[in-house]
Amino acid sequence: RPGGDNKRRQGAAPGSSAGSATGTDEYMTQEEEWDRDLLLDPAWEKQQRKTFTAWCNSHLRKAGTQIENIEEDFRNGLKLMLLLEVISGERLPKPDRGKMRFHKIANVNKALDYIASKGVKLVSIGAEEIVDGNVKMTLGMIWTIILRFAIQDISVEETSAKEGLLLWCQRKTAPYRNVNIQNFHLSWKDGLGLCALIHRHRPDLIDYSKLNKDDPIGNINLAMEIAEKHLDIPKMLDAEECVYEYVLFICCVLQAETAANRICKVLAVNQENERLMEEYERLASELLEWIRRTIPWLENRTPEKTMQAMQKKLEDFRDYRRKHKPPKVQEKCQLEINFNTLQTKLRISNRPAFMPSEGKMVSDIAGAWQRLEQAEKGYEEWLLNEIRRLERLEHLAEKFRQKASTHEQWAYGKEQILLQKDYESASLTEVRAMLRKHEAFESDLAAHQDRVEQIAAIAQELNELDYHDAASVNDRCQKICDQWDSLGTLTQKRREALERTEKLLETIDQLHLEFAKRAAPFNNWMEGAMEDLQDMFIVHSIEEIQSLISAHDQFKATLPEADGERQAILSIQNEVEKVIQSYNMRISATNPYSTVTVDEIRSKWEKVKQLVPQRDQSLQEELARQHANERLRRQFAAQANVIGPWIQTKMEEIARSSIEMTGPLEDQMNQLKQYEHNIINYKHNIDKLEGDHQLIQEALVFDNKHTNYTMEHIRVGWELLLTTIARTINEVETQILTRDAKGITQEQMNDFRASFNHFDRRKNGLMDHDDFRACLISMGYDLGEAEFARIMSLVDPNGQGTVTFQSFIDFMTRETADTDTAEQVIASFRILASDKPYILADELRRELPPEQAQYCIKRMPPYTGPGSVPGALDYTSFSSALYGESDL
Numbered sequence: 001r002p003g004g005d006n007k008r009r010q011g012a013a014p015g016s017s018a019g020s021a022t023g024t025d026e027y028m029t030q031e032e033e034w035d036r037d038l039l040l041d042p043a044w045e046k047q048q049r050k051t052f053t054a055w056c057n058s059h060l061r062k063a064g065t066q067i068e069n070i071e072e073d074f075r076n077g078l079k080l081m082l083l084l085e086v087i088s089g090e091r092l093p094k095p096d097r098g099k100m101r102f103h104k105i106a107n108v109n110k111a112l113d114y115i116a117s118k119g120v121k122l123v124s125i126g127a128e129e130i131v132d133g134n135v136k137m138t139l140g141m142i143w144t145i146i147l148r149f150a151i152q153d154i155s156v157e158e159t160s161a162k163e164g165l166l167l168w169c170q171r172k173t174a175p176y177r178n179v180n181i182q183n184f185h186l187s188w189k190d191g192l193g194l195c196a197l198i199h200r201h202r203p204d205l206i207d208y209s210k211l212n213k214d215d216p217i218g219n220i221n222l223a224m225e226i227a228e229k230h231l232d233i234p235k236m237l238d239a240e241e242c243v244y245e246y247v248l249f250i251c252c253v254l255q256a257e258t259a260a261n262r263i264c265k266v267l268a269v270n271q272e273n274e275r276l277m278e279e280y281e282r283l284a285s286e287l288l289e290w291i292r293r294t295i296p297w298l299e300n301r302t303p304e305k306t307m308q309a310m311q312k313k314l315e316d317f318r319d320y321r322r323k324h325k326p327p328k329v330q331e332k333c334q335l336e337i338n339f340n341t342l343q344t345k346l347r348i349s350n351r352p353a354f355m356p357s358e359g360k361m362v363s364d365i366a367g368a369w370q371r372l373e374q375a376e377k378g379y380e381e382w383l384l385n386e387i388r389r390l391e392r393l394e395h396l397a398e399k400f401r402q403k404a405s406t407h408e409q410w411a412y413g414k415e416q417i418l419l420q421k422d423y424e425s426a427s428l429t430e431v432r433a434m435l436r437k438h439e440a441f442e443s444d445l446a447a448h449q450d451r452v453e454q455i456a457a458i459a460q461e462l463n464e465l466d467y468h469d470a471a472s473v474n475d476r477c478q479k480i481c482d483q484w485d486s487l488g489t490l491t492q493k494r495r496e497a498l499e500r501t502e503k504l505l506e507t508i509d510q511l512h513l514e515f516a517k518r519a520a521p522f523n524n525w526m527e528g529a530m531e532d533l534q535d536m537f538i539v540h541s542i543e544e545i546q547s548l549i550s551a552h553d554q555f556k557a558t559l560p561e562a563d564g565e566r567q568a569i570l571s572i573q574n575e576v577e578k579v580i581q582s583y584n585m586r587i588s589a590t591n592p593y594s595t596v597t598v599d600e601i602r603s604k605w606e607k608v609k610q611l612v613p614q615r616d617q618s619l620q621e622e623l624a625r626q627h628a629n630e631r632l633r634r635q636f637a638a639q640a641n642v643i644g645p646w647i648q649t650k651m652e653e654i655a656r657s658s659i660e661m662t663g664p665l666e667d668q669m670n671q672l673k674q675y676e677h678n679i680i681n682y683k684h685n686i687d688k689l690e691g692d693h694q695l696i697q698e699a700l701v702f703d704n705k706h707t708n709y710t711m712e713h714i715r716v717g718w719e720l721l722l723t724t725i726a727r728t729i730n731e732v733e734t735q736i737l738t739r740d741a742k743g744i745t746q747e748q749m750n751d752f753r754a755s756f757n758h759f760d761r762r763k764n765g766l767m768d769h770d771d772f773r774a775c776l777i778s779m780g781y782d783l784g785e786a787e788f789a790r791i792m793s794l795v796d797p798n799g800q801g802t803v804t805f806q807s808f809i810d811f812m813t814r815e816t817a818d819t820d821t822a823e824q825v826i827a828s829f830r831i832l833a834s835d836k837p838y839i840l841a842d843e844l845r846r847e848l849p850p851e852q853a854q855y856c857i858k859r860m861p862p863y864t865g866p867g868s869v870p871g872a873l874d875y876t877s878f879s880s881a882l883y884g885e886s887d888l
Helices: 027-039 042-063 077-086 101-117 128-132 134-156 161-173 192-201 216-230 244-299 307-347 360-413 412-419 430-447 449-464 470-504 510-534 542-557 559-583 598-660 664-683 683-698 711-740 746-759 769-778 784-793 805-814 822-832 841-847 850-859 876-882
Strands: 766-768 801-802
Touching: 042 077, 042 134, 042 244, 042 801, 077 101, 077 134, 101 134, 101 711, 128 134, 161 244, 161 746, 192 216, 192 244, 216 307, 216 598, 244 360, 244 822, 244 850, 307 360, 307 683, 307 711, 307 805, 360 449, 360 470, 360 510, 430 449, 430 769, 449 470, 449 784, 510 559, 510 598, 542 559, 542 598, 559 598, 598 664, 598 711, 664 683, 664 711, 683 711, 683 801, 711 746, 711 805, 746 769, 746 805, 766 769, 769 784, 769 801, 784 805, 801 805, 822 841, 822 876, 850 876
Parallel strands: none
Antiparallel strands: 766 801
16 A cells, blocks of 8 residues: 555455455445545555654654655665664664665665564565565555554554554544544544544644634644644645544544653653652651750759759740740641641542651650650659758758857857866865756756757758758758767766865755746846747748747746746846845855856847747738749639630530531631631730739749649640641642542532441441441441451551541541552553553653652662563653552
């Protein structure tokens, strides 16, 4: 048929004996008669030269060359061999570059041998005729190549190549009005068939609804102009010439374009998913690193030595809670939202679920966050306990210093007195006076026993509370205890000496002795009273300070009785002086039995009277401070008792809305957005409560009986409320994404929600296995145990025992969704690879956009199967990996 040659080869052209063997109908007979009319027509030969030249150049351009004269440019066989390599994707034997005739014949024979190796029987086509530039033989050879490499792939069962092309055209144009393809002659005369083929694959290029069946020339010219401009299909025919070769060329170009488009679409989805995965990994790493750095700081329990240093730690912790943590709470919430969105996109695109790197799962982040929260809670408790401890330590240390100073003043010089031997040269009276004086000292010593025990007890408590200057306290306490033991020993020895001398001395001044006995305890009482009146106190409530005020009032009530005792003691001394004056005695009026003088009693009594009003003033000031603290407690409680129930109410409203909301998802989203707006607007109440809480802590108020809500409760509730509304909004966004991606109508989504709510017996947004089984049965599913187990593995992959609404929607949409599969992508790569089991990098760069071609080249493994060539890439393994069907 090609070139008008009446010698046909097997399968050379439709209408030959090989084609007739399959049984032809009327329209095929008409086609063959039309072909025979053109066999010897010079115009037909001219058209074949034009058509075949354009077809060859469409492939040779991929190798950077082309031909001008079909019978001349193939004579040396070089471009003929290059053409076969381009359209087959295989390497031919190395050509001869010589210019002699036998070199050219050898190259053409290599090409003809390759064609024959593909199962094509060449009849009456010799290499010499091609080398000599025989037009008919050259055109016949090109026709053979087209039949083998362009038409054969679309043949069906036992039909010929031309019949297969005709069947392909009929299927593609079947939906179009006024198009009825029955042959390659009359069926194409009105141009609608060509326009329908282009519109079927590229509806953006032709508005088929505006075509006019009565304008055949205009339709044909429109189809050819668009094909030439947008599909790079050369304009092979004028509007009224035959279309068989032209339709063949359209078929080849559209098949390649369709395959490339499918691959581009699949790769674009995969690239976007990988970008989202990388973004999740980055955000998760940053958040986990922040948690990792923060937890050791919160777990550091190294105490400070002063209240100021601990207050600084507390202020740092407040800055962390107000400034540093809230943005991380938002990042954690956003990370969970991004993860859920990514998983939804993967399910929609039929991709395997995303598994983050080890340690970066949402559950890992939640666990790390829980450890942070636990460390945070323990840190705040520790800070408050340390502040209380340091406050207690300062109080005890000051009390120790006061009591130690008082005792040291009393004990000063006592050892030297007890070591004196003045009784050896004393008179009897003097010895007796010494003995009585010593008895008074013993009484005084016993009275100081309690103070020494108190000093030792305070020192021990300071050690137990880890007081920072415990060493100096222990040293001072030890000196006091050692001196006390020494005083006891010396006192015992002096008594024994005086009692030995007592037998020699018999005069005793009863008045001095009585003064000494009464003055010593009264002096001790005054010293004790002065200590108590100057004693530091620490209270945390009005009741405690009122108790101290009551005790002070009781003390003041004893002052008249103490004043009577003072006057009685002074009257004794007055009686001594009166006796001395009355009897004109030559002895000193100084009491030899007592170290307590009248002047000392007077000065200490005046000191006690001065300290009483001072104590009154300090107690009243503390009472005022406690009243101020009580106002702070009530102010905080009034707000907390409103905010706490408000947060709980909002949590319950959001929980109900996620179950009870109906209508369009966009309306549900708007309602949830309004909830979120109202919640955010309520933030100023939380901030005000934080300010009141800070005032309470600065006032060192540690309890509040007027409310059960602490600032920690409010903070946790507020953060949980923000997280809950954000997650609920994300669930609706995910439903919208699923609805739009799967083509689900709003009515279907409402039906899904109604079915889910009906079988959600507990109304908690979850169905257990029995509820879900009943739901499926109500929708007509015939469930055996194996089938139900399969479905449960899809909707409850983690074996939680429940089915969420999102899992339910995913299952219902997956039952009817039409998504890409690994087999479809493999078939598309096979078209680009010219039916080879592998593909070359050059073919990917030629058929795909640069970015996605490079993406495939980088990730495709080498092909190692039969017929492999250098640089061959395994597109089958690559396509399976896209859908998680291999370990690539």
